[in-house]
Amino acid sequence: MDRLLTPTKEHSMKQLFLASSFADVADLFAAFAQVPLAGRTVTFIPTASLPEKVTFYVGAARKALQRLGLVIDELELSTASAATMAAKLRGNDFIYVSGGNTFFLLQILRQSGADKLLVEEIEAGKLFIGESAGAIVLAPDVAYVKPMDDIRHAPALTSCAGLGVVDFYPLPHHTNPPFKKTVEKILLSQGDALALRPFSNQEALVVRGELLEQLSGKA
Secondary structure (H helix, E strand, O other): OOOEEEEEEOOOOEEEEEOOOOHOOHHHHHHHHOOOOOOOOOEEOOHHOOOOOHHHHHHHHHHHHOOOEEEEEEEOHHHHHHHHHHHHHOOOOOOOOOOOOOOHHHHHHHHHHHHHHHHHHOOOOEEEEEEHHHHHOOOOOOOHHHHOOOHHHHHOOOOOOOOOOOOOOOEOOOOOOOOHHHHHHHHHHHOOOOOOOEEOOEEEEEOOOOEEEEOOOOO
8 A cells, every 4th residue: 555545536336456467466456355255256358368479367367366265257258148248247246357458358348348348347336357458448548558569459449448447547567577668668658648557567556436546565
């Protein structure tokens, strides 16, 4: 709890846990949840990782969630039926969205209709875990991460408008390789224009109701 709490302009029900690397801050999540985790279900969405060559973080997050006692219910948005998607997003206790390519994720969210369902569940108070791309997609617009993610993986994306769940712009992997220079570039080029919130792999941005807080875990 090393940063000032700042108000968000959104609904008071929200519970958001935004990570750069979930496996590195799982202990922070356990404290943030404020409920017993054993036996609770989490809708696990690995969609953003599909176009990526490096995907170890998906397995690491899955194991970290399981170590906390959570039951994983996987949901691949690019192939799931509308009924399956709605049942899992509405029926499980938590929602986790993995890292990967932000633009590909946004494209699939729009195409599948999961974007609207996610926003509904978040606004109703369901605890949402977003890792890297899964955090960025909540911003008002995601164009700011073009230096980090290849937009060519989302040829059908007609707008970079994000889900607009938060009024700030999460910027994961601050000070962490291999993204260190890219994050610095985004901060230099867009830091004056956007409310960027850089955070490292050992930190998490958390929103509870109207309050935003930046937490630090183990170095």
